[in-house]
Amino acid sequence: MILASMMLVLATTPFSLPAAAKDEAKTSGWELLATSFFAGRYKAYMTESRAEFDNGVVKFYITPPDYTRLTIVNAEEKKFLDVKIEDWLKQNVGAAPAFDKWNFKYVGDAVIEGLKCRHYQSHYGRVEANYYSTSMIAAKKELANACCRFACVPVGYGVPIRFQAALLARVTNPSKTRLIKGATPILDVLHVRRIPLAASDFVTAPSGYKKTSDPAELYLGSDLESMFQQPLGKSSKH
Secondary structure (H helix, E strand, O other), rough: OOHHHHHHHHHHHOOOOOOOHOOOOOEEEEEEEEEEEEEEEEEEEEEOOEEEEOOOOOOOEEEEOOEEEEEEEEEOOOOOEEEEHHHHHHHHOOOOOOOOOOEEEEEEEEEEEEEEEEEEEEEEOEEEEEEEEEEOOOOHHHHHHHHHHHHHHOOOOOOOEEEEEEEOOOOOOOOHHOOOOEEEEEEEEEEEEEEEEEHHHHOOOOOOOOOOOOOOHHHHHHHHHHHHHOOOOOOOOO
16 A cells, blocks of 8 residues: 555656756857957867867867768758868868978966966977967867867867967077067967857757758858759849
8 A cells, every 4th residue: 555655656746857867968068259360250169079160151060980070061051061171171271281390399378268278389480380279178189189170270289279370580690580470360269168068069960951062062052053953044033
C-alpha cells in the first residue's frame, strides 16, 4: 500500500530537471567583436572546440574533427559550402603570409579588453609587427591555430587578439630607425564577453539547406541562377 501511494505521488508530481542538468549542454564560451584588415567587422563565438565568425552576410564555422576546413553558411540563400581554409584563402585573399621567417619574440604582457595577453614583436625587413595573443580563451591548440590561419595572423601563439604592422624608415644608423607609417591593424578585438554556448549553437549544415561547391552560388544564389536562366535580351522583371 505504501509503495502504491509513493508511485501515485511520483506519477502526479510535475517532473523537472535540476537547473544544473538543464544547462548541462551549455559550456562557458566567448563572444568577441573584432575588425580585420581582410574581413572587415565581424562577431566571433568560441568554445574550447568550436568557432563561428559572423560578418552579417555569411557565417564561417571551424568545428571538429577537421580543423583544416571551413563551413560557410548563407542563411538568406539557405545554402552552405565546405572548403579547406587554405583553398578559401587562395581564392579570397591571395598569397596569405606564412610568417615562418618573422622570428617573433616575447617582449612582455598586456591586458586587452580584460584579457591577459602575451605581447610578441618581430622586425622583418622594414616591417615592425606587434602581436598579442591570449590563453584565457581556452581553445584547443588545433582550433586556435585554425583561427589564426583564417585571420591571416601568425600561428602557434594562442588565440589571436591584436596584430599590427608598421613600416620603418630606411636609415643607415639602426638606432635612429623611425616609423614612417602608422601601425596598420591586421586584426583587432574590440570587445569581449563571456556567454554560455553549446555544440548545438554551431549548426554547420542546417536542415533544409542545400550544399554547394560554388562560392558564387553561395553568395548570389537564386539571383545568379535566374540571371543565367533568362533568354538573352529579356529582363527578369518582365
